[in-house]
Amino acid sequence: MGVPLRKNVQFQLLWFGGAVSQLGTQLTTYAMPLLIFAVTGSFFWAGVIAGVRATTLLLAQMPAGVWVDRWDRGKVLVWSQTTQAAAVAAMAANVVTGLDSIPLFLALAAVDGVCTAFAGPARSTAVKAVVPPEQLRTAFAQEEARGHVAWLAGPSLGALLYGFGRAVPFVADAVSFLVAAVCAWFAEIPARTEQRPRRRMRQDLREAWGWLWHQRGMRNVVAIFLTLNLLGVASMIPVVALVKERGGPDWLVGLVLTGVGVGGVLGALISPKVTARHDRIVVAVLVVFGVCNLAMALPFGAWWPFVPLMVTAVATPLLNVSVSAVFTAMVPDDLMGRMDAILTVASRALTPLAPVLGAFAADVVGGAVALMTFGALILLTALVAAFTDLRTPQRLS
Incomplete structure (x- = not known):
């Protein structure tokens, strides 16, 4: 041991x-x-x-x-x-x-x-x-x-x-x-024991992209993350709008948003104990995200979004830890730097658009309807994920 x-x-x-x-x-x-x-x-x-x-x-x-x-x-x-x-x-x-x-x-x-x-x-x-x-x-x-x-x-x-x-x-x-x-x-x-041959950067990136393309499960997970990052980040401004629409003061907006930190710490504590396969965790977390977005629109007062926001944040580390552990274990050591960069860019490529999307939706339809819309889209993503191959070979480098 x-x-x-x-x-x-x-x-x-x-x-x-x-x-x-x-x-x-x-x-x-x-x-x-x-x-x-x-x-x-x-x-x-x-x-x-x-x-x-x-x-x-x-x-x-x-x-x-x-x-x-x-x-x-x-x-x-x-x-x-x-x-x-x-x-x-x-x-x-x-x-x-x-x-x-x-x-x-x-x-x-x-x-x-x-x-x-x-x-x-x-x-x-x-x-x-x-x-x-x-x-x-x-x-x-x-x-x-x-x-x-x-x-x-x-x-x-x-x-x-x-x-x-x-x-x-x-x-x-x-x-x-x-x-x-x-x-x-x-x-x-420790430094790597094997030195890679020097090639053009384009060749190195093509090798990494090619490796990812042949890993169908990983490729599909990245697509799910791309969608989730867009919809999840876009939901934050409607949360703020919802609290203000219900008459919440500025300090309450800050308090509601601390639900992300509180839930995240709790999720990080329990995530090592969750042993379910990562593909099942992906679907389960998507369902939690979608339901919590819908729940924030319930008419329980300006403080209420803190609760579903905290539950969402509890689920986030379960997803991140499970997928990160699987990816890190299966990616060959000499590809780790490139794959980390590629996965980061590929999964967050649409994230800069998220605040614009969230602000636009909050202005047009209000915070509650925007959250319900994003929640429904996340649940639709969960349905697609449930019928998509998200499994990856447990091959260690």
Whole structure:
């Protein structure tokens, strides 16, 4: 019997560093709009900065996946997080000096987006390298938990630190990335023993896409995730609209949305104990998502969406952990970086359209009808998934 995951020093170092850096990212995610509004009197540039980061991340994702498969994954993780620390420290300096240069914020956001594109695949390959296949489900459950805890604590802590000084959240975020880089360094992620032949990037990507195309079950799961990400993210603005339509104050909107974090933590705790096949979990979670969307429209008051939103969030880690464990186990080691990038891009390709879709629906038909519509579409997706082959071969690399 192998070493228990809690005693796996390499993984726990990776996890701790990731938890700290994710919390730091949440601090600046909520502090940035406050800062930009204070400087410019508008939230417009905050949206542009976030858009620049998201765009550079998307554009760099696939090239980063190729290079992660070519280079030392541990060093990629260390240097990408070190660069992020330097970029956020430069943001802090931009604030402390009173320069508050928007072009500089835009440039540094682009740097952060590119580094995130490298850190994601590098982290996935590092986890696969240090965690045995039979412990992957538990490892991904622990990974899932840190994200939801950061989501819960980040907004309020970020606002608190911003109150101490405009630059404080950025300094804290820079320190968090530095901690993550040090943890990744001491984790000593093993380098690959076999060197892949150098080829054109197009050939490397074609190999990865070809491998995915021949995995019908995985291909179908990615299509399901693409639909679910679009409809799930689109549902968030109608939730806000519904609370406001029922007379809820702004603080209640925030409280309702914390249901995502509360449910996510609970789901992460129970997900390692769920042993059902991932294809059955996919269908079950889709049903839960659809029913909860419909339930939010019930006339129980402005506070009510908190409950179905929390139930939805409990189901989310069950889906993410189950599918991530299966995918990581079956993807060959020399394809992990590229497949992580490809699966991320393919499953989230429509997500940038989701807020527009959700806002449009909320404006035209109102929050309740929009949620019912999205819920019905998610249930239709569950019906399609029930009659679709989502199984994958349990082939370990």
